[in-house]
Amino acid sequence: MPLATRQPAAKAADLLAWYDRHRRSLPWRVLPGERPDPYRVWASEIMLQQTTITAVKPYFERFMARFPTVEALAAAPSEEVMQAWAGLGYYSRARNLHACAKAVTASHGGRFPDTEAGLRALPGIGAYTAGAVAAIAFDRPAAAVDGNVERVMTRLFAIEAALPGAKPVIREHVLALLPMARPGDFAQALMDLGATICTPRNPACGICPWREPCRARTAGTQESYPRKAAKKAGVTRYGAAFVLLREDGALLVRTRPNKGLLGGMAEVPTSDWRADYELDGAAQDAPFVTRWRKLGTPVRHVFTHFPLELTVLVAKAPATSQAPLGMRFTPRGKLRDEPFPSLMLKVVEAGLAALRPPSSAP
DNA sequence: GAGGCGTGGGA
DNA sequence: TTCCCAAGCCT
Numbered sequence: 001m002p003l004a005t006r007q008p009a010a011k012a013a014d015l016l017a018w019y020d021r022h023r024r025s026l027p028w029r030v031l032p033g034e035r036p037d038p039y040r041v042w043a044s045e046i047m048l049q050q051t052t053i054t055a056v057k058p059y060f061e062r063f064m065a066r067f068p069t070v071e072a073l074a075a076a077p078s079e080e081v082m083q084a085w086a087g088l089g090y091y092s093r094a095r096n097l098h099a100c101a102k103a104v105t106a107s108h109g110g111r112f113p114d115t116e117a118g119l120r121a122l123p124g125i126g127a128y129t130a131g132a133v134a135a136i137a138f139d140r141p142a143a144a145v146d147g148n149v150e151r152v153m154t155r156l157f158a159i160e161a162a163l164p165g166a167k168p169v170i171r172e173h174v175l176a177l178l179p180m181a182r183p184g185d186f187a188q189a190l191m192d193l194g195a196t197i198c199t200p201r202n203p204a205c206g207i208c209p210w211r212e213p214c215r216a217r218t219a220g221t222q223e224s225y226p227r228k229a230a231k232k233a234g235v236t237r238y239g240a241a242f243v244l245l246r247e248d249g250a251l252l253v254r255t256r257p258n259k260g261l262l263g264g265m266a267e268v269p270t271s272d273w274r275a276d277y278e279l280d281g282a283a284q285d286a287p288f289v290t291r292w293r294k295l296g297t298p299v300r301h302v303f304t305h306f307p308l309e310l311t312v313l314v315a316k317a318p319a320t321s322q323a324p325l326g327m328r329f330t331p332r333g334k335l336r337d338e339p340f341p342s343l344m345l346k347v348v349e350a351g352l353a354a355l356r357p358p359s360s361a362p
Numbered sequence: 363g364a365g366g367c368g369t370g371g372g373a
Numbered sequence: 374t375t376c377c378c379a380a381g382c383c384t
Contacts, residue, residue, distance in 0.1 A: 045380065046381095047380090048379080048381095049379085049380065049382075050367090050368085050378090050381055050382095051368085051370095051381095052378090053380085055369070056379095088369075089367085089370090090368055091367085092366095092382075092383075093381090096382080123382095123383095124381095126382045126383080127382090128380075128381060128382090129380085129381075129382085132380070146380045149380090164364095200379095201372095201373075231377095260366080261367065261368090262368080301368090301369090303366095303367075303368060303369090304367055305367070341369090342368075342369060342370085
């Protein structure tokens with residue numbers, strides 16, 4: 001074999017040596033030699049699904065202070081759990097998290113299963129999270145293949161197959177590299193490498209512990225991995241949102257159905273959200289017959305699969321008003337307790353600002 | 363297997 | 374502005 005084409009094999013030891021020097025300090029990560037709390041590991045992994053570390057940190061701290069144990073979480077009312085999650089997104093995670101805590105408490109004596117298969121059977125725990133918790137919390141030799149690991153592996157081995165089809169191949173590569181010792185550190189090291197060195201754009205190949213064995217780096221094509229099909233943009237939907245403020249300061253709100261978009265979260269009443277929504281007839285969709293004032297600037301929000309434009313309509317109601325069926329007037333002082341998603345925070349803020357008496361210039 | 367499912371930040 | 378995303382799961 002010609003020397004020029006030979007490439008050294010990637011070794012777990014090189015990655016672990018790098019990890020020992022550059023591991024990140026994170027709120028859910030323990031010091032070397034310490035035994036992690038599976039509850040904290042699990043909760044952090046759920047929060048980190050498709051969510052940045054920056055966004056998760058404050059939520060994690062608050063969540064752990066509010067629900068210090070899996071039993072405490074299991075015993076909490078679901079509204080409280082949803083409120084603690086409000087703003088983090090992907091709310092089915094919170095519903096499944098709560099269901100998982102109840103299952104662990106009721107059926108496993110408050111102990112998380114210490115195997116991938118056992119974990120995988122719990123709600124909200126898929127292939128990645130089962131591997132991550134098994135490896136990190138219990139030091140099991142499990143593969144935790146997330147987006148970081150997919151990127152590292154497709155570059156390291158120049159895997160041409162596109163995601164998600166390439167997942168099984170990637171997983172095999174990870175398993176082949178898994179060290180006998182420190183599988184938990186290996187899992188975290190792989191993710192740290194992907195997050196800090198093997199980044200999507202401008203990867204720092206020059207200081208990568210695997211720069212020698214990396215096939216993409218050798219070819220200079222690292223940024224073209226992983227291969228994946230471009231996703232199509234969604235069609236903008238439109239609708240009307242109704243901010244009704246009672247004279248005593250209470251706001252008319254309701255809770256969305258438990259399934260689907262923003263399931264189980266709070267909202268002000270709105271029309272349907274449709275691509276062909278006709279704003280002229282918005283009053284027909286109002287929860288209350290009154291004189292609605294239409295705000296000029298709509299609230300814009302972008303979901304994963306479609307952009308949304310909600311036109312806000314505002315009105316005041318007499319202090320004696322009763323809420324329509326399925327709705328409630330929440331007092332001003334209790335608004336913070338409502339599990340409003342970010343979209344609704346924008347709507348409520350815009351509506352209340354318009355209803356406030358005009359103030360003199362700042 | 364492809365689509366539903368949030369949000370805020372960086373290039 | 375616009376795009377892409379960031380430690381995925383469920384159906």
